[in-house]
Amino acid sequence: MKWRVMAEVTGEDGAVTRHVISEGERTEVGQAATLGLSLAEGKATLSGLQRVLVTAQADTHCRRRRQCSHCGALRPLKDHRTRTLVSLFGTVEVRAPRFGPCHCGVACRRSLTPVAEMMPDRCTPEYERVLAEMGSALPYRRARALLADLLPLDTAPDVETIRRRTLQVGARLERAALVPPDEGSPAPAQAxxxxxxxxxxxxxxxxxxxxxxxxxxxxxxxxxxxxxxxxxxxxxxxxxxxxxxxxxxxxxxxxxxxxxxxxxxxxxxxxxxxxxxxxxxxxxDWFHLSMRVQHVAQAVKGWTAAEPAAAERTVPLADAVSRVRWRLWHGQTERALGLIGDTLTDLDALLDTADDRQVRKVATLLRALEIYVVGQANLIIDYAAARGRGDPISxxxxxxxxxxxxxxxxxxxxxxRWSPRGAHRMLKVRTAVMNGTFAADHAAAEPYAGRPFRPAA
Missing domain, CATH: 3.30.420 (Nucleotidyltransferase; domain 5)
Structure with missing residues (x-):
């Protein structure tokens, strides 16, 4: 069995051109390994189709731009060059003619390169976006290997290319984040x-x-x-x-x-x-407050494990820590501080009759909890009631x-290890990906790209 994939392109003048994209042959059709296209054949097909489309679009744009928008005459041809476009479906090299200024001298007084207008960065925005997304999700070398395996790229991008484009996109997202949102875009939130x-x-x-x-x-x-x-x-x-x-x-x-x-x-x-x-x-936050209490409870448990004979002293202490947690959970800050103070007094009395190291460890953590609760007393609420209402507490x-x-x-x-600037720009990309707005944010940040070519006149 033989197969051939062809593309038919219809130009603005109605002329139809046909291009052979790829072709192949199957001698054994009864095996699973020969069903459909292989990865290499799929890459070749996508790459060929991309080459045909990019070439046709570039030729159409050049013909349009050669005609002067003021007098309608054709601009003189200055020379022919080539320009390379890197995309997700392969690298395409197209003819890039340069046109001199029109003799009328009104619409444009400088040389014109239409292909440079289409490809200011020599890559498609989608290629840059995918590189940045992959570079933010995976280490750069792993991202490069994955792109080389799945996409019909002629040559996989260098690690430095992925890193540079990822951080460039992050810098653009940083500038775009300063733009105020459109008025009336979201519905007003209740809380x-x-x-x-x-x-x-x-x-x-x-x-x-x-x-x-x-x-x-x-x-x-x-x-x-x-x-x-x-x-x-x-x-x-x-x-x-x-x-x-x-x-x-x-x-x-x-x-x-x-x-x-x-x-x-x-x-x-x-x-x-x-x-x-x-x-x-x-x-x-209840999580941070509870962890402070948990540190004291762990120290008491460690004291019991280190001195089994001291269980008669640690059991009341563990019960006191549990009651401190309960009072804080119900927003009873003053009662919790009073119980902490009484417990510290009892610990001071044990310094002469118990292992100083264990007692001092528990006392240090309990005193740190007391200082933390005193400093944050005006932020502590009745967490039990808030949770019953469905309010967030953590x-x-x-x-x-x-x-x-x-x-x-x-x-x-x-x-x-990261530099602060590199980590900040990487974080901007990862945040946009996590929010599911990376594609829209990347398009909105395009004006801040600083492309090397000016818009055409």
Whole structure:
């Protein structure tokens, strides 16, 4: 059995041209391995079809641009060159004629290269977008190998090409994020919950710190729609304004109440408060508060394991820690602080009759819990009642977002070190991919590409 794939192109003048794209032969048709096209044949077919279409479109555009828009005469031909276009379906080399200025001298007074207008970056926007998306999801070498296996590229892009284009797209997304959203695009939200937390990325050795902080926020409105925001404060361009636009696109107005969940640190709280549009209510995240209590409970359990004979002293202590957790869960801050103070007094009395190391460890953690609760007392709410109402009380979803955005691609387990600028631009791409808006955001950021060729006159 023989087969042939042909393309028929009809020009503007009605002329029809036919091109043979690919052809093949099957001698054995009763085997699964010979059913349909193989990967190599599919690549060759797509590459041939892309070559025919790009060549036909380039010729049509050149004929249109050669005619002067003022007098209708044809511009004189200056010379012929070639230009290469890299796409997802292969590399195409087309003829690129240059035309001199028209003799009327009105419409254009410089040489004109129509093919350069079509291919300012010598690649298609889709090729750049896919490279950036793959480079943000996988290490650059793995992304290169995957693209080479699946796409009909003549030569797989270099690792440096994938890295450079990914970070260039991230820089464009950063500039596009400063553009205010269209008025009236989303419906006004009844309420918005903004959970914000910080993650850490290991820095390059030339940076002044071992790691740097990255802000991760997850905003959700009453209908359940969620948007993720990520930024590195030292590299962000007007970070507050960017987060403000994210809330605006989610439906925030001047009257929309915003509940901000955080671990109580001043940085995330101030960023979220400054970016909010309406009235703000700060709530201490139950996850971080509960983990502080859990550290004390673990220390008491470790004391019991180290000294089985001290069980008669640790059992009341463990019961006191459990009651502290219960009081904090129900928002009884004063009662919890009173119980912590009584427990610390009992621990001080045990210093002369028990192992100083174990007692001091529990006392240190309990005193740190007391300081934390005192500092965040105005942010602690009745978590039990809030959970009964269905209100958010934890940034656990934001913790998972930190894991997905940072640790899976940029974490220490990847054995990678990042510069603050590179990490910030990579985070912009990963955030857009996670929100499912990368294609639209990439198209909206095209005006900030800084292409090397000016628009044609």
């Amino acid at each position: 918005i919950t903004l959970a914000i937390d910080a993650g850490h990325v290991k820095s390059v050795r030339t940076y002044q710190m071992r790691s740097f902080e990255v802000m991760i926020a997850r905003a959700a409105k009453d209908e359940g729609q969620e948007v993720v925001f990520g930024s590195m404060p030292a590299e962000a361009d007007r970070q507050v304004k960017q987060l403000h636009h994210v809330l605006r696109r989610l439906g925030a107005t001047a009257s929309t109440p915003v509940t901000i969940l955080s671990d109580g640190a001043e940085g995330p709280r101030s960023l979220a408060g400054a970016a909010s549009c309406g009235p703000v209510r700060h709530v201490l 940034t656990a979803t934001t913790e998972s977002t930190v894991q997905r955005l940072l640790h899976r691609r940029m974490g220490a387990n990847q054995q990678m």
